[in-house]
Amino acid sequence: MAEELVFIPGRWDITYNYAAGKVSSKFFAELRDNKRLMGIKCSRCGRVMMPPRGFCERCFAPAGEWVEVGPEGTIQAFTITVEKFEGNPDPPFAVAYVQLDGADTAMLNYVRGLDFSDLNRAAESLRVGTRVRVVYKEQRAGEVTDFEYELV
Amino acid sequence: MPRNVAIVGTGQTKYTTARNEETYEELIHQAARIALEDAELTLKDIDAVVISQAPEALFGIDHPERWVVGAAGAIGKPVMRVHTGGATGGSAAQAGFFHVASGLFDTVLVVGAEKQGDTPDAQLVLNRIMEPRYELPFGLNAISMTSFQAVRHMHKYGTTQEQLALVAVRSRRNALNNPYAHIRANHTVADVMKSRMLCWPLKLLDCPPRSSGSCAIVMASEERAKGMGKPVAWVRGVGATSTTYYMGDKLSGLPFNEHGDWDELALAAQHAYKQAGITKPGDEIHVAEIYAPFTICEVAAKEALGFCEKGQACPLEEKGWWDIDGHLPTNPSGGALASNPIAVTGLARVAEAALQVMGKAGQRQVDGAGTAVATAIGGTLQFHTVMVVSNRL
Amino acid sequence: MTRRVAIVGIAQTRLETEKPDQILDEVIFEAASKALADAGIGREEVDSITIAAADQIDGRPISSMLEACPAGAYLKDEIKTTEEGSYAAILASLRIMSGVFDSALVVSWSKCSEVPVTRVSNYGAEPFFHRPFGLNYITTTGFMVNAYRAKYGLPEMAAAKVVVKNRGNALNNPLACYQTPVSTEEVLSSRIVAWPVRAMDMAPLCDGACALVLASEERARGMVQPPVWIQGMGWATETYYLGERDLSRLTSLEVAARRAYAMAGVTNPLRELDVAEIHDIADYHELMAYEALGLCPWGQAARLMEEGVTEMGGRLPVNPSGGALSGSPFFATGLVRLAEAALQVRGDAGRRQVKGAKRALAHGSYGFCGQGNSVFILGE
Numbered sequence: 040m041a042e043e044l045v046f047i048p049g050r051w052d053i054t055y056n057y058a059a060g061k062v063s064s065k066f067f068a069e070l071r072d073n074k075r076l077m078g079i080k081c082s083r084c085g086r087v088m089m090p091p092r093g094f095c096e097r098c099f100a101p102a103g104e105w106v107e108v109g110p111e112g113t114i115q116a117f118t119i120t121v122e123k124f125e126g127n128p129d130p131p132f133a134v135a136y137v138q139l140d141g142a143d144t145a146m147l148n149y150v151r152g153l154d155f156s157d158l159n160r161a162a163e164s165l166r167v168g169t170r171v172r173v174v175y176k177e178q179r180a181g182e183v184t185d186f187e188y189e190l191v
Numbered sequence: 192m193p194r195n196v197a198i199v200g201t202g203q204t205k206y207t208t209a210r211n212e213e214t215y216e217e218l219i220h221q222a223a224r225i226a227l228e229d230a231e232l233t234l235k236d237i238d239a240v241v242i243s244q245a246p247e248a249l250f251g252i253d254h255p256e257r258w259v260v261g262a263a264g265a266i267g268k269p270v271m272r273v274h275t276g277g278a279t280g281g282s283a284a285q286a287g288f289f290h291v292a293s294g295l296f297d298t299v300l301v302v303g304a305e306k307q308g309d310t311p312d313a314q315l316v317l318n319r320i321m322e323p324r325y326e327l328p329f330g331l332n333a334i335s336m337t338s339f340q341a342v343r344h345m346h347k348y349g350t351t352q353e354q355l356a357l358v359a360v361r362s363r364r365n366a367l368n369n370p371y372a373h374i375r376a377n378h379t380v381a382d383v384m385k386s387r388m389l390c391w392p393l394k395l396l397d398c399p400p401r402s403s404g405s406c407a408i409v410m411a412s413e414e415r416a417k418g419m420g421k422p423v424a425w426v427r428g429v430g431a432t433s434t435t436y437y438m439g440d441k442l443s444g445l446p447f448n449e450h451g452d453w454d455e456l457a458l459a460a461q462h463a464y465k466q467a468g469i470t471k472p473g474d475e476i477h478v479a480e481i482y483a484p485f486t487i488c489e490v491a492a493k494e495a496l497g498f499c500e501k502g503q504a505c506p507l508e509e510k511g512w513w514d515i516d517g518h519l520p521t522n523p524s525g526g527a528l529a530s531n532p533i534a535v536t537g538l539a540r541v542a543e544a545a546l547q548v549m550g551k552a553g554q555r556q557v558d559g560a561g562t563a564v565a566t567a568i569g570g571t572l573q574f575h576t577v578m579v580v581s582n583r584l
Numbered sequence: 585m586t587r588r589v590a591i592v593g594i595a596q597t598r599l600e601t602e603k604p605d606q607i608l609d610e611v612i613f614e615a616a617s618k619a620l621a622d623a624g625i626g627r628e629e630v631d632s633i634t635i636a637a638a639d640q641i642d643g644r645p646i647s648s649m650l651e652a653c654p655a656g657a658y659l660k661d662e663i664k665t666t667e668e669g670s671y672a673a674i675l676a677s678l679r680i681m682s683g684v685f686d687s688a689l690v691v692s693w694s695k696c697s698e699v700p701v702t703r704v705s706n707y708g709a710e711p712f713f714h715r716p717f718g719l720n721y722i723t724t725t726g727f728m729v730n731a732y733r734a735k736y737g738l739p740e741m742a743a744a745k746v747v748v749k750n751r752g753n754a755l756n757n758p759l760a761c762y763q764t765p766v767s768t769e770e771v772l773s774s775r776i777v778a779w780p781v782r783a784m785d786m787a788p789l790c791d792g793a794c795a796l797v798l799a800s801e802e803r804a805r806g807m808v809q810p811p812v813w814i815q816g817m818g819w820a821t822e823t824y825y826l827g828e829r830d831l832s833r834l835t836s837l838e839v840a841a842r843r844a845y846a847m848a849g850v851t852n853p854l855r856e857l858d859v860a861e862i863h864d865i866a867d868y869h870e871l872m873a874y875e876a877l878g879l880c881p882w883g884q885a886a887r888l889m890e891e892g893v894t895e896m897g898g899r900l901p902v903n904p905s906g907g908a909l910s911g912s913p914f915f916a917t918g919l920v921r922l923a924e925a926a927l928q929v930r931g932d933a934g935r936r937q938v939k940g941a942k943r944a945l946a947h948g949s950y951g952f953c954g955q956g957n958s959v960f961i962l963g964e
């Protein structure tokens with residue numbers, strides 16, 4: 040007789056309220072209210088961090104002045120997700136790290152308006168070095184998904 | 192100078208998708224017992240225990256190390272869990288090393304288990320590891336973040352998908368010789384190329400299986416190890432480097448700022464090599480167990496470990512350089528592409544490297560393996576560990 | 585002989601009920617920066633980083649991905665333990681004692697305002713035999729207190745006095761979360777949360793981070809702060825299964841203390857120690873710790889408390905900082921105890937300084953009913 044194996048269903052349900060802090064709160068407000076993308080400069084090495092953070096972990100120094108970046112930039116890395124994963128948007132979708140003009144680091148977002156019928160061709164259109172521009176959504180909630188990238 | 196430390200026993204259990212016949216606690220106990228038997232020691236001989244446990248969200252028990260104290264034989268003993276994401280097993284082995292090297296303990300058990308078979312989609316957990324303000328909404332997971340690495344490597348060195356496929360083919364072929372391995376198969380490049388795309392350019396067979404299973408090692412001081420009268424694996428060097436979470440901060444192509452290269456791993460290796468007295472890693476290391484869950488990871492790792500020039504890992508692969516009978520065999524066990532029990536994938540690399548230099552690797556034994564290196568990676572490919580083991584001091 | 589390790593930099597953030605103006609990374613960065621400043625060195629002069637963090641408290645499955653670099657880890661050798669804060673100091677010490685490293689930045693934190701800690705704690709109960717019964721770190725304290733009180737007939741007043749003592753001490757600690765005195769009446773009339781544990785018996789959770797700089801003997805020489813030596817260190821864990829434990833005593837703390845005392849050469853702790861910082865998850869933990877630490881015979885903690893031995897001005901003041909009962913940054917609380925003990929030995933504890941303190945004990949604890957415990961002995 041086969042021994043029975045029991046499975047106990049479980050689900051973790053933990054609510055978090057991540058405080059975005061002063062720096063990110065300003066970034067999100069600028070994005071929502073003024074359709075501007077603001078980077079922040081390290082007070083020591085001067086690199087413009089995008090997305091902005093309160094300090095530079097390399098210099099171990101606080102962030103300094105705000106700098107507007109974009110509205111165009113260059114793809115530095117990308118992928119096209121084809122598989123459906125639990126909790127993810129429905130595939131296919133493309134995301135890219137884009138170094139916005141005036142920033143020293145690259146920021147992640149969706150790339151919209153692509154034709155995924157031929158995956159390799161879609162990937163070719165996103166190759167490293169490709170120029171993109173920022174597109175703001177009509178309805179903005181003060182979240183990172185208030186904007187997207189599209190090919191120039 | 193640190194006190195000399197040896198690996199004197201290893202224990203692994205079969206890696207497979209779901210280990211439904213054992214609880215997490217029982218998996219821990221199995222590996223611990225096998226390692227102790229291999230070391231010819233009993234629980235009484237163990238002074239302290241290190242638990243190797245990566246994200247517990249993969250099986251849904253918060254701080255599982257507290258549950259398994261008895262299973263690990265640690266009641267009343269000093270216990271400490273180490274968790275550095277994917278690099279956990281490598282970090283746990285190093286923590287075990289530090290326990291003994293400190294002089295406070297003579298014999299330490301390092302043990303861990305993975306039970307990601309208990310969640311239907313590990314990638315949900317591996318999405319929630321992302322930064323909540325800026326990166327959580329973009330459907331990133333372990334596969335897509337590694338795709339960025341592949342894209343960068345292809346961009347910089349002209350690496351092709353077919354070349355990456357060769358890594359998968361060799362790894363799973365090697366796994367045919369490893370009774371613990373999860374995926375053991377004679378795949379062809381064509382098989383890999385026609386497997387379904389998950390996150391471009393990584394396809395199903397470029398990726399690891401989701402594995403459950405357990406692994407343990409026993410570490411001992413020089414005095415204890417020498418008294419055992421059997422082959423042991425001496426820890427000759429340890430190194431670890433962490434870098435930024437922010438992948439977007441390292442896409443400039445400059446040193447330590449390139450997601451496609453692993454300069455951080457190179458730095459960790461330099462520390463370990465220096466301790467081990469290794470100056471020509473490509474010649475002085477006889478076998479490598481590299482934590483490479485995705486094909487691209489092994490390519491970047493070999494270049495960072497100094498086994499070849501940057502951009503040369505794939506051309507050398509085509510010549511059989513990394514095959515089990517090649518110049519520098521990598522992952523004779525099949526590596527993480529054959530079995531990826533995340534909590535202990537790094538520990539299994541250490542155990543496999545130790546087995547090689549002890550001459551106990553069975554069918555996957557590399558001839559003349561005197562010195563071996565084991566690595567692990569974690570986070571957004573941001574945590575790196577390196578351990579050099581040798582059959583002599 | 586093993587290498588000696590010293591604490592040469594000490595910092596905490598202010599403990600607060602919430603810190604909405606700082607993200608977690610910034611709270612950690614603040615503590616790490618201040619510890620480096622206290623040690624008079626830059627990040628580049630530290631050769632290892634050791635952190636202690638709890639993923640589900642931080643709200644992500646691998647919290648060190650985001651928090652390692654705020655703790656100073658960029659291009660450094662960094663490692664993370666998931667035992668409570670003081671274990672980061674243990675692991676960092678082992679790394680220095682091994683001879684591989686000469687210095688370490690040790691950091692731990694919690695931002696309890698962002699997470700339902702008791703729910704997370706319930707997920708720490710395994711799902712087969714424990715989780716369905718509402719166990720968490722507070723409700724399990726009920727088991728412990730019942731067992732302890734049943735065995736020794738301890739009056740509730742004894743525990744309430746611990747709260748009064750610690751909250752009174754916190755008036756001298758500008759970093760404490762709660763700097764207001766309470767009365768025994770207030771404690772004894774606070775609501776019961778898990779019989780017989782009352783709300784005010786438990787340490788109130790808060791936000792904060794703590795960081796230390798450790799150094800080898802050679803490295804400690806010539807640094808700006810006088811070294812506080814780690815003379816002894818012990819840690820141990822009991823079985824998880826509450827049904828197999830004697831819940832009337834903190835057995836693993838007794839084992840940990842024995843190890844730390846042996847290493848430090850302490851034979852009569854009440855006489856040889858000048859001050860102790862005890863992890864008072866609940867007031868009862870502090871009383872039970874007196875016994876496990878050998879400050880009094882089993883069952884005599886209430887008397888020790890009654891005689892004022894552990895008050896400021898007593899023979900062995902306990903928790904001059906106010907302890908966790910004056911605000912607990914959950915996972916970092918044990919490291920805060922170690923930082924406070926180190927400040928005492930250094931003579932830098934300000935208004936909460938125990939005069940002439942030369943030798944201090946620090947205690948960290950985690951798990952249901954104090955399953956795991958650590959003990960440090962610090963000295964000049």
Ligand SMILES: [Zn+2]
Nearest residue numbers: 081084095098
């Ligand atoms: Zn900077």
